[in-house]
Amino acid sequence: MPEQQARRVPGTDIPLEAITLGTSALGREPGGERLARELVSGRFRQLDTSNEYAGGRSETLIGQVIGDGVTVFSKADRDPGTGVFDGDRVMRSFEETISRLGVSTLPVYHLHDPFTITVREAMAPGGAVPALVALREQGLVGAIGIAAAGGTLVEDYIRTGAFDAVLTHNRYTLVDRSAEDILRLATERRMLVFNAAPFGGGILSGSPRHASRYGYRPISPEFGRHVEKVRELCERWGVALPAAALHFSLREPRVHSTVVGITSVERLKALDALVDAVIPDGFWEELEALGAPPPSPVD
Known part of the structure; x- marks a missing residue:
């Protein structure tokens, strides 16, 4: 795995790992109990969840199996x-979550x-936001972050100076x-950066079902042609497209943890090989030579 900036979670003594497992799908499908057990017992010990994922079932399943050495955001x-x-809703949301x-x-x-x-x-x-700040001041949370779709909205929240962390998704990938x-x-504010959805909603994972969509939206012909160029580049170098997509995020020094959504035990097991893949330097040089990607559907 490429070396990342050594960081600890602000306000805590918890080291930040390069991989965070995303759990938005946990609780939506049968077999969630088994997947939850696998998530907390494997190589990657850092989970990302939310109050609203599967109507709270994601957090409930994690809570049933969480143990020592597992970090949950x-x-x-x-x-x-x-x-x-x-503010009242933030406090209720926090109480529900814990x-x-x-x-x-x-x-x-x-x-x-x-x-x-x-x-x-x-x-x-x-x-x-004042409610989040109060939770931080009370020591109930170590760091507060902004996690949202919409680039300019996230930028506006970052500019307030209130946050320690940011989570962006489907906006910094191999093709975006x-x-x-x-x-x-x-980076200017020394914030913690989580980069989620390195596979762009599936198009970079090799999934035929998502071949015509990026960030869950239909792609333009121009964007599709660029994705195909990247796919051909991977084939020339003998590099798996999902491995290249993951390492694009892992090698970025401004990204401190890459959030990979896990939808099944099989996908969790496949993550080991993707993380351990070695991508030649020449591949990245040729990727850069392709030029800036065209606008994505999530812009």
Whole structure:
């Protein structure tokens, strides 16, 4: 695995691992109990979840099997019925999460997809962000982050200076650089950076089902041609496309942990080989020579 910047989670003595296992699918399918057990007993010991994943079932399943040496990050979510996302809701979301997980504190707690409020509302007295800050000041969370779709929205939250961490997804991959400003702003502020969805929702994992979609959206012909060039480059170098996609994130010094969504035990077991793959330097030189990728559907 490429060397990453040595970092600890802000406000804690917990070392940050280069791989974080994403659990948004945990609890949505049968067999979640088995997958949860595998997630906490394998090589990778860092999990990312959220209050709203599978209606809270992701956190519940993790809480049933969590043990020593496993680190769990979670996220505050708006009220699922009303969409309210104020300070009171953040506190309720936090209490629900720690109850499900069976823990008293969280190392990282993100503001998650705050689409029902403006940044000004989130920052105002009684808003979501002051509640997160209060949790940090009370020692109940080590670091607070912003995790959301939408590049400019994330940038606006970063510019407030309130956050220690950021999680971006489907915006910094082998075929997409739309998170460049997020990475720049976060690095300037010495924030922790989680880069999620290195496979772009499946198109870079080799999945035929997702071959015409990126970030869960239909791709343009121009974007599809660029993806095909990258695929051909991988074939010339004898490099598996998913391995190249994962290592693109792992080798980026501004990214401190790459969040890989795990949907099955089989995908978890396959991750070992992807992480251990060796990608020749010449491959990256030829990738750069392809030029900047065209706009992606998530821009």
